[in-house]
Amino acid sequence: MEKFEVHILGCGSALPTTRHNATAQVIDLRDKLYMIDCGEGTQMQYRRSGLSFSRLNHIFISHLHGDHCFGLIGLISTFGLLGRTATLHIHAFPELETLLRPQLDFFCEGMPYVVEFHPFPHGCTDIIYEDRSVSVRAFPLSHRVPCCGFVFQEKPTAAHIKREMIDFYNISFSQINRIKNGEDYITEEGKVIPNSRLTTPADTPRKYVYCSDTQFNPNNVQYIRDADMLFHEATFAEDHLARAKQTHHSTARQAAEMARLSGAKRLLIGHYSARYTDEKILLNEAREVFANTFLAEEGRCFSL
Amino acid sequence: MEKFEVHILGCGSALPTTRHNATAQVIDLRDKLYMIDCGEGTQMQYRRSGLSFSRLNHIFISHLHGDHCFGLIGLISTFGLLGRTATLHIHAFPELETLLRPQLDFFCEGMPYVVEFHPFPHGCTDIIYEDRSVSVRAFPLSHRVPCCGFVFQEKPTAAHIKREMIDFYNISFSQINRIKNGEDYITEEGKVIPNSRLTTPADTPRKYVYCSDTQFNPNNVQYIRDADMLFHEATFAEDHLARAKQTHHSTARQAAEMARLSGAKRLLIGHYSARYTDEKILLNEAREVFANTFLAEEGRCFSL
Numbered sequence: 001m002e003k004f005e006v007h008i009l010g011c012g013s014a015l016p017t018t019r020h021n022a023t024a025q026v027i028d029l030r031d032k033l034y035m036i037d038c039g040e041g042t043q044m045q046y047r048r049s050g051l052s053f054s055r056l057n058h059i060f061i062s063h064l065h066g067d068h069c070f071g072l073i074g075l076i077s078t079f080g081l082l083g084r085t086a087t088l089h090i091h092a093f094p095e096l097e098t099l100l101r102p103q104l105d106f107f108c109e110g111m112p113y114v115v116e117f118h119p120f121p122h123g124c125t126d127i128i129y130e131d132r133s134v135s136v137r138a139f140p141l142s143h144r145v146p147c148c149g150f151v152f153q154e155k156p157t158a159a160h161i162k163r164e165m166i167d168f169y170n171i172s173f174s175q176i177n178r179i180k181n182g183e184d185y186i187t188e189e190g191k192v193i194p195n196s197r198l199t200t201p202a203d204t205p206r207k208y209v210y211c212s213d214t215q216f217n218p219n220n221v222q223y224i225r226d227a228d229m230l231f232h233e234a235t236f237a238e239d240h241l242a243r244a245k246q247t248h249h250s251t252a253r254q255a256a257e258m259a260r261l262s263g264a265k266r267l268l269i270g271h272y273s274a275r276y277t278d279e280k281i282l283l284n285e286a287r288e289v290f291a292n293t294f295l296a297e298e299g300r301c302f303s304l
Numbered sequence: 305m306e307k308f309e310v311h312i313l314g315c316g317s318a319l320p321t322t323r324h325n326a327t328a329q330v331i332d333l334r335d336k337l338y339m340i341d342c343g344e345g346t347q348m349q350y351r352r353s354g355l356s357f358s359r360l361n362h363i364f365i366s367h368l369h370g371d372h373c374f375g376l377i378g379l380i381s382t383f384g385l386l387g388r389t390a391t392l393h394i395h396a397f398p399e400l401e402t403l404l405r406p407q408l409d410f411f412c413e414g415m416p417y418v419v420e421f422h423p424f425p426h427g428c429t430d431i432i433y434e435d436r437s438v439s440v441r442a443f444p445l446s447h448r449v450p451c452c453g454f455v456f457q458e459k460p461t462a463a464h465i466k467r468e469m470i471d472f473y474n475i476s477f478s479q480i481n482r483i484k485n486g487e488d489y490i491t492e493e494g495k496v497i498p499n500s501r502l503t504t505p506a507d508t509p510r511k512y513v514y515c516s517d518t519q520f521n522p523n524n525v526q527y528i529r530d531a532d533m534l535f536h537e538a539t540f541a542e543d544h545l546a547r548a549k550q551t552h553h554s555t556a557r558q559a560a561e562m563a564r565l566s567g568a569k570r571l572l573i574g575h576y577s578a579r580y581t582d583e584k585i586l587l588n589e590a591r592e593v594f595a596n597t598f599l600a601e602e603g604r605c606f607s608l
Contacts, residue, residue, distance in 0.1 A: 014385055016348050016378075040378040041345045044320050066381045066411050074320075074344040077370045081318055099410055106403055107370050 004304040009045035011270030011296035022067040035059040042071035061092035063147035080111035094119035122146035139223035141214035144248045152208040159199035216254035230264035233271035252282035256289035270296030308608040313349035315574035315600035326371040339363040346375035365396035367451035384415035398423035426450035443527035445518035456512040463503040510608045520558035534568035537575035556586035560593035574600030
């Protein structure tokens with residue numbers, strides 16, 4: 001199976017602590033990197049992760065709260081100092097460019113690469129980006145300010161050709177891709193070998209869904225169905241349910257409820273309030289509803 | 305002697321690494337805190353330091369390169385989330401307010417405290433701030449963009465009254481401050497006790513000088529004379545002298561030369577280029593010229 005990993009660079013909430021950085025994740029899909037959110041300190045966490053700077057070309061920002069975007073200017077600036085030449089694409093609400101542009105003009109003047117903004121509207125439910133490996137769909141979340149989630153839907157891969165069949169029929173290199181894409185093979189003697197004998201089915205395309213920040217809203221299930229992994233914010237435990245409602249955040253139990261309702265295979269929780277010095281309380285609470293729950297943690301990588 | 309400490313929150317240069325954060329220092333003088341520069345990640349380093357957030361009321365920014373100011377918006381925002389009510393004063397070139405104001409208006413709307421900017425002009429050599437404990441003078445450095453250093457000059461303290469004299473003459477509380485400030489004491493019988501018998505002299509006021517970023521420029525000695533501690537950037541070792549000149553930075557040897565020429569008591573070097581994985585080369589080079597040199601390091605505190 002090809003690589004589809006989620007690297008946690010930061011999983012704290014609005015107040016960074018000595019234990020958690022502000023929000024940022026990097027998805028490594030077939031060796032291309034995609035960043036989601038970019039809180040302060042993301043460039044340092046990125047460096048710690050050992051992930052390549054040059055394989056990152058797209059950044060997706062969920063909403064314009066500082067803990068999800070204050071790290072952009074530093075990251076962009078550092079890429080410039082390192083001599084980056086490839087365009088960096090930022091996908092976000094239109095206000096982000098308005099806010100960042102004066103800083104880019106001042107601090108990043110003469111940089112050897114271009115930062116290109118790809119704005120999408122509040123409430124967007126469209127595919128906002130796609131390439132050969134993935135499509136990224138935005139969908140609205142329910143927060144104090146306009147906020148969106150992202151669905152990273154892997155593109156189908158070709159079928160796997162059976163190694164022993166290549167050898168048995170002495171299939172040429174030029175024929176292999178055609179077979180992978182579903183064609184039958186015709187031997188030199190004109191015999192038709194059906195594709196099903198030559199291949200095993202392609203891997204099922206995987207889906208990663210990112211939901212942060214949001215209050216509990218079952219209406220959003222329509223957008224997040226059947227994720228192989230659902231990341232859902234779990235800022236509070238149920239003992240702070242009132243606070244969660246007030247600040248438009250979710251409890252761990254609510255995150256788990258969303259995983260259950262949407263048929264997720266696995267749930268990853270994060271965006272922990274600074275009040276928790278041990279997130280086991282959140283994990284245990286979520287697992288009562290949805291057993292296959294995991295805790296995000298800086299430096300951890302989850303494979304889909 | 306009253307407290308006069310310099311806490312190093314970050315001492316890297318333009319590219320933060322896993323070893324060094326971007327520039328920030330906190331001076332703790334008689335329990336008031338003053339920040340110099342505020343690179344990305346400063347609020348996290350500040351939290352790690354254990355220093356009080358509420359005792360900080362003044363931030364001084366040397367110049368408008370990202371590694372000296374990208375942490376401001378996060379720090380300001382966090383203070384707001386923590387319910388700060390006291391005005392935060394930022395002393396910097398006028399351009400900083402122009403750049404930060406739109407972000408403050410957007411991200412920090414409704415914050416329970418005020419951020420007040422105190423701009424001073426490029427090339428300024430004035431005292432830009434003073435209170436009962438300290439005066440802060442700006443002076444020009446020699447960098448690619450307008451940049452200034454800061455002289456933190458402690459205000460004189462009162463003389464120390466001798467405990468045994470208080471007891472011997474049974475001096476009342478109301479008289480003690482007058483004696484500390486230089487008056488003689490007159491006993492109930494009318495006998496004059498000269499101040500010199502009652503007190504030991506006040507501690508000599510101390511001076512901390514901050515020079516980052518700058519190329520070597522002996523003309524600046526006039527501003528930094530006789531520091532108890534001189535912080536001077538030492539981005540490179542002498543093997544990168546050409547690069548230092550080109551980028552308007554200093555070598556460790558040049559930093560030491562400035563300490564020697566200006567009659568500093570101690571030299572603290574920092575702002576290390578990311579190319580050095582061990583700063584001993586910088587320390588050794590500086591110590592050949594100025595023995596009393598120390599390496600800045602995140603989390604370290606230096607007492608004057």
